[in-house]
Amino acid sequence: MKSSEPSAGAASLQAAPHAKLSSEQHELLQRLGRFSAPYLKEKLLSTGKIKSSDEYDQAFSEFKKFSALTVIYPDKSLGMVSEEIDEVWHQFILFTHQYQSFGDDILGRYLHHVPDTSETRIPDSSAQNFFQSYNEVFGPVPDIWGAHDLNQFVAASGCDASASCTGTVREGVG
Incomplete structure (x- = not known):
């Protein structure tokens, strides 16, 4: 499958040292790290929705991390709290065949x-679930996710950040 071949810019997704992941979850991160979508990069750059190759690489890497979290925590509603990463997701969905293959071949499920x-309705807890899950698996949440000082945010109870959408993973959907 062409879109899952590693690209020159593909990098592995590394879990934080404190993350408690199974070998299957580590394999998921390896598959995601190798996955590239040059057609998506071309689309986002040509429309101006993403301004540079570096910006795309970061946004796509973070989308892959979000995707990983939906598999690692299948029973949690995880809010998509970044408009930029959500735009990557929206554009990816438009490549219907590649998006379905991404779910089937990389995630093992349709996202x-x-x-x-x-x-x-998105549960009020979805943003907090995302920030806590990200911190547990990948460590501190980067600014691209639209929140600053997230270590303090995650530690605080009663997250009130909003999420405009969420990701759920279901097996056998196609």
Whole structure:
């Protein structure tokens, strides 16, 4: 599968030293680290939604981390709290065949995008779930996620950051 071949810029996704992951979860991070989507990069750069190759590389890497968290924590509602990374996700979904293959071949499941609407309410805890889960697996949350001083934020109880959408993983959907 062409889109899952490593690219020159592909890097492994490393868990934080304190992360308690199974061997299968480490293998997931390795698969995600090798996964590239040059068609997505081309699309986002050509439309100006992403301004540079470096910006894309960071945003796509963080999208892959978000995707990993939805597999590692399948029973948690994880809020997508970054508009930039959400835009990467939206554009990726438009490449329907590649997106389905990404779910099947890399994640082992289809990753659903669930927007926050009156019909599909996102739990208030979804942003806090994301920040805590990210910190547990990858360490401090980078600024691209739209929050600053997140170590203090994650440690505080009662997260009030909002999430505009969430990711859920379901097996056998296609």
